[in-house]
Amino acid sequence: MNKKDEIRHKVWDALVENKLGRFPFPLHHRIPNFKGAEQATKHIIAMDVYKEANVVKVNPDSPQLPLRAQVLRDGKMLLIPTPRLKDGFVQIKPEWVPKGEERKAASLKHMNSYGKVLALSEMPQIDLIVVGSVAMHRDGRRLGKGEGYADREYAIIRELGNRAVPVITSVHSTQVVEDDIPRDPYDLTADWIVTEEGLIETKTPYEKPTGILWEHVTEEEKQAMPVLQDVWEITHK
Numbered sequence: 001m002n003k004k005d006e007i008r009h010k011v012w013d014a015l016v017e018n019k020l021g022r023f024p025f026p027l028h029h030r031i032p033n034f035k036g037a038e039q040a041t042k043h044i045i046a047m048d049v050y051k052e053a054n055v056v057k058v059n060p061d062s063p064q065l066p067l068r069a070q071v072l073r074d075g076k077m078l079l080i081p082t083p084r085l086k087d088g089f090v091q092i093k094p095e096w097v098p099k100g101e102e103r104k105a106a107s108l109k110h111m112n113s114y115g116k117v118l119a120l121s122e123m124p125q126i127d128l129i130v131v132g133s134v135a136m137h138r139d140g141r142r143l144g145k146g147e148g149y150a151d152r153e154y155a156i157i158r159e160l161g162n163r164a165v166p167v168i169t170s171v172h173s174t175q176v177v178e179d180d181i182p183r184d185p186y187d188l189t190a191d192w193i194v195t196e197e198g199l200i201e202t203k204t205p206y207e208k209p210t211g212i213l214w215e216h217v218t219e220e221e222k223q224a225m226p227v228l229q230d231v232w233e234i235t236h237k
Contacts (some may be wrong), residue, residue, distance in 0.1 A: 007179045008143055011135045014174050024062060030145055031132035033062035034172035036196025041066040041170070043194050044130070045074065049166045053127035055079065057089070057157070059150060060108050061132040064170060068106035072097050079118075079126060080111055081153050088227045089123065090115040120230050126162050129154065131188065133169045140189035140204025141181040142169060151188045151209070156231055159211040167208070168192040176200070186213045211235075 001009070012028045014020075020035050021027040044050055044067055057079040058068045071078045078092045092115035097105040105114035131150040135143040144150050154167070167188065173195040186209055193200040212231065222229045 003182050004143055005146065007177060007181060008134045008146065010179075011175050011177065015172065018174065020172055020174055022062075031059070031061035031063065031134065032172075032175075034175070034196075036172055037063040037170065038066045039196040040194045041070055043198055044168060044170060045070055047168075047192070047199070049128055049168070049192075055124050055126050056128045056130065057081070057126050057153070058130045059132045059153075060111070064130060064132055065103065065106060067130060067170065069103040072102040072106060077124065078106065078115075079124075080106075080115070081149065082117065083108070084147075085149060085152065085156075085225050085227050087117045088120060088230070089118050091118045091122075091124075120156075120160060120227070120234055123157070123160055123162075126157060127165055129157075129165055129167045131167060131169050131190065133171050133175065133190070135175055135177050135179070135181065136169060136171055136190065136193050137177060137179070137181050138193070138200055138202060140191065140193075140202035140206060141183055142188065142190050143181060148186075151186050152212070152225070152228070154188045155186065155209045155212040156227065158209060159231055159235055164208065164210075166191045168194055170194045173197050185209070186216055 015027050015032050022033045055077045056071045058064050060080050072094045075094045080090045090111050097114055104110050133142045134145055167190045169190040189204045189206045
């Protein structure tokens with residue numbers, strides 16, 4: 001087990017032992033749904049970077065569902081990556097969602113019924129990005145569940161010409177660790193960590209990717225994630 005996996009398992013184990021997780025189970029090998037996710041959402045929506053955003057991209061995992069629903073209630077456009085980025089991104093405009101159905105619309109099960117899959121050429125400028133995490137360091141280094149989707153999503157957005165925007169992650173305070181998280185050049189860092197207790201501004205010294213590091217992308221990955229091939233064709237015409 002490598003150092004990143006050791007840290008992930010330590011966090012997953014701590015959440016289980018302290019009964020800080022919620023459905024879906026097991027908490028291991030996923031972005032864990034932590035108790036206090038609703039409180040973390042309240043902290044996020046009070047932030048200026050959230051209030052000023054018109055288009056917000058939020059990961060599709062369970063602990064960020066309260067935030068995705070609130071984005072729609074607040075009249076903002078929501079972008080959700082499809083699982084494993086199979087189809088790119090789903091766009092949900094608030095006017096497409098009947099009042100009171102925001103949580104259903106923002107759920108993984110129903111998002112396609114209320115939204116539509118965007119062609120990459122149709123991607124709007126994103127103002128704020130929220131990602132799920134397994135472990136976070138106060139300096140902004142993060143660990144997801146180990147499959148690299150948040151890193152790739154950010155890189156794709158930048159490759160397509162989106163400006164650099166703030167990145168927030170919401171986690172339980174137990175998921176904020178002191179471990180020296182290893183970092184690769186394609187790893188995404190967070191500007192803000194939001195827990196049930198409040199905000200941590202990371203003032204991260206680490207540069208975020210400015211696009212896809214194609215030398216790290218294999219042909220197998222392009223086949224498994226067709227959106228990568230689409231981005232390649234758009235950006236290498």
